[in-house]
Amino acid sequence: MLSMKLFSKVSNSIFFIYSCILLITGVMFIIMGGYMHLMDKVTFLEWIFLTLNSVSVMYTILLDWVSLIFCGVVSIISSMVLIYSHYYMYTDQSKFRFVILVTLFVASMMLMVLSPNMISILLGWDGLGLVSYGLVVYYQNVKSANAGMLTVLSNRLGDIAILVSISWLLNYGSWDFFYIQFLTPNSSKVGLVLMLVVIASMTKSAQVPFSAWLPAAMAAPTPISALVHSSTLVTAGVYLLIRFHLYLGINKYLMYISLLTLVMSGVGASYEFDLKKIIALSTLSQLGVMMFSLSVGMWELAFFHLISHATFKSLLFLCAGVYIHSFNDTQDIRGLGLNLMSYPMTGVYFIGCSLSICGFPFLAGFYSKDLILEAFMYGDMSIICFMMVVVGMMSTIIYSVRLIYYLYMKGSKISSVFSWENDFWVMISMTCLFTVSLMVGSSFIWVLLPLYILNLPIYFKCMILSLSLFLVMFTLMNLFKKSIVGKKDMNKMKQVFLWFMGMMWMMPFTSTLAPMKMISIGKTYLKLLDMGWLEKLGGQGGMSLIMKSSTILEKWNVLYLKLYLFIVLFTLLIV
Template sequence: MICIIYFFMFLVISIFLFFYSMDFMISSESIIFEIEMFSMNSTSIVMSLLFDWMSLMFASFVLFISSMVIYYSKEYMEGDLEINRFILLVVMFVLSMLLLIFSPNLISILLGWDGLGLVSYCLVIYYQNWKSYNAGMLTALTNRLGDVAFLISISWMMSFGSWNYIYFLDCMKDSLEMNIISFLMLFAAMTKSAQIPFSSWLPAAMAAPTPVSALVHSSTLVTAGVYLLIRFNLSLSLYNMYLLMFVSGLTMFMAGLGASYEFDLKKIIALSTLSQLGLMMSILSMGGCVLAFYHLLTHALFKALLFMCAGVMIHYLGNNQDIRSMGGLINQLPLTCTFFIICNLSLCGLPFLSGFYSKDLILDIVSMNDLGFYVYLIYYFSTGLTVAYTIRLIYYVVVGNFNFQSFHMIKDSGIYMLMGMAGLIMNVVFMGSLLSWIIFPYPYIICMPLFMKMMVIVVMLLGLWGGYEVSKMPMSGYLFSSNYPNMSFYFGSMWYMPYLSTFGMNYLPLMSGNLNYEVVDRGWSEYLGSQNLFNYISLSSRIFQLIYKNHLKIFLLMMVLWILVLLMF
């Protein structure tokens, strides 16, 4: 019952916010509500809410996707005894995201930011086992680094007399304080959006239930960093932009390579999210904040549906996530596989699905910029990798040989899950063109040479061919696997990043702690400290006890010795 209530509530509010956002956009209007909590040393603690077309539209998408995910969870989490607790955690997660979206104030943003981190930890460890616990700790501690940057930037903003950053972005962008604050915000956004070197937590967070993954990887947790930088884009210095472009381009490339070697269904989709986050961050670093926001919205729709389709497959395959155990599911799950293929093609940028409008525009903008051959190569190679791992995924899951148990019960029978997915599919197909008409008031006319315009299609076709060829390979000869096993392990493990951020970060402190314990605590401090003190006191007490027991003999002996000394002298 609680699922239906929140589903209807979120859906109705989402529709209202969407129409209000169009009204605000047409009238170029924005509203700020301020409630002063208390004032201290000329710095007032103010609870602020910013309503403009961007915050309203993003909130509308978050609530719409959340409503479909909650409706979908009614059947997916049906056997769970604590489903009400799960739904309330999801609702807290959404409310934290809404607080972050509507806040022009660093204090209230920190509340939403920390709320996302804490609730995401609770959701990642929802299935209580060691894997979930380790993934939750990695997620929470990585995001805690961003919280530290937030706290430092809050202390730096005290010199402005207010934490409402939105007033100072443009007029103070040349000051030292604003440069430091914008760099700290960049660092916080990189941790939350899992850019290199903080990428390892994002695939690990797949330990959460699939509805949570659909929410986290589409419109809430990982997109919070992108949204924050969209808000702070006016104050980012040129050096920050170049740093962001280099790191996000590498993230995009690394995630595409990692997804081509992965066999876990949810991790492949998670790595594709990481690749798209790199795309959003890199176009943001070139000054295209509205374009990054546009891709953020279109990506949220098809990525949420992609995870929901993966959840249906995992649900009916006995919680099996290995794509090598799947295949030929188009015969058993025709509707789910249709949704799955449409989402994957939208991810690749197939005309005229929603992903095409934003990705094609981004690639055209990149082609027109004079940023050098490196950026151009990274972008187009990553685009080809996107198509390659998508075709590989479709081949293994949908059209390959059926490799599951011969005794199975797989069919499209989950009415709640199908209805939840059906609510998103029309948006995946049509919302890209609709948003392009709403967000961009005049059409982009991009004039480029024919070979540059055709480069996107050529790269996509090359990626399609590469993905198909890789899919047909036997596992033993799979892309360096037999000849260069270390190379295969390097690409498949995200350039050793999970090992560097877990084992690499823990090994030296734990070893030094063990050495300290053996040498100092159980060694010299034991010898010179408590144990030595005990031995000294024991020896002293034994000597004094000997004296007390023989005091008469000692007295007589000393008297005899004294008489002898007198007689001698």
């Protein structure tokens, strides 16, 4: 009995111990990153841990403002998520395993971020994929198992691309990609490495056609979604391309892929009713914005949007966890409603994060998204790209306003059991993240980013604001009209169109049914070849033929021995 109480106290305090360590580490990383940026310094640390004759095996660490600030943000978000998880998973019996998995995940992320070497990047990259599988299947049910398998198999494609790029980098005598830009800046051979890195980044950041695993991974616990799907796993691909920005330049193929991801996820979120999947599709659309910014050469703005998005998106997941837990684990937004009076602080945080995603002035998302849009409009663009950017950005406003309407304006069909706002540590973690998300936009643009001065015409400046206000009014009027009048009968073509848009352009089917078809074809080949003709013509058939031949030879040998003895005896009798 005493040992059980002691174990319970240790498991309860381990959340706070790890969160304090991560918080202190994160603050130190951010201070060091600011110093590196102001002093314009880059530091390489080389640790030689094996020397064999003339061969030295070393581990290299890259310390610059990008890697240090990113590690600091990941550490701070992880510490807040661990504090929140202590009470969110209070009745869970495997809390210690949960903390170990989160710690391994953060360690894998830092191993990938702080390394300029493709071998150590592969270790962190594989660690992210492996630990993410353990986190997604944490609840150990059929839904989690299917989502975890889809996640890990999608990420394995990126692992293969990283492995092939490591093999190709042997042509340059080093796996440190940081030095290749000085050796062969204009070599066409670097294009193959860049193509493989882009494919790996697309799988990890869930770009089209690898987008199906991100909404499926929402089967994980909500604190895991706040950490994994806001600032770590999904942004690993964006960070890797930021490191390769000198080779990437302006890439039109990546630009169209990112715009397709932006439009697909934004439109899909407008027809989704699962709360966590809406936030996951919102993450997917913002990943499209980051990839789009990278594809047009604005890597600083992509990193800026990565940091600002990580802060408010993790808080958005934590607010969703409060609602899900309070309403008896309900994730359907049609069953949630009128939460602003019952949960005032959570409502303020949720609405603030939603407005930040929309680019509301002076919030974190406003500074990064506004700069990306203005820089894009300042350059050359086609009408197709312009329309895709407008549709993708405006769909963000539509699903955000729709989500706010269902959560705070429409009546609820399920009564709340208890309020999580009474818990002190839950509100502390959410308040800290909200404060960081308010400060990160202005602080980043004042201190870290170079000065951007864009002289756009006044109608360009007013166009986005006018479209945003129009879409807010149109969406609210449409939602109120549906709630009063009710749904009308739709024709089949419209039903098919809405189903197609809501199903992410059939990507869940292509990501699951197509591999299953290949597996069924492989099963047929197994029956026909491995268990069929190859049994007769291959090793088994050859083995049986040899055994039969040896049996015949053995019989003849026995017969020859008997004949020889008979001849000897017959000769002796004659003599």
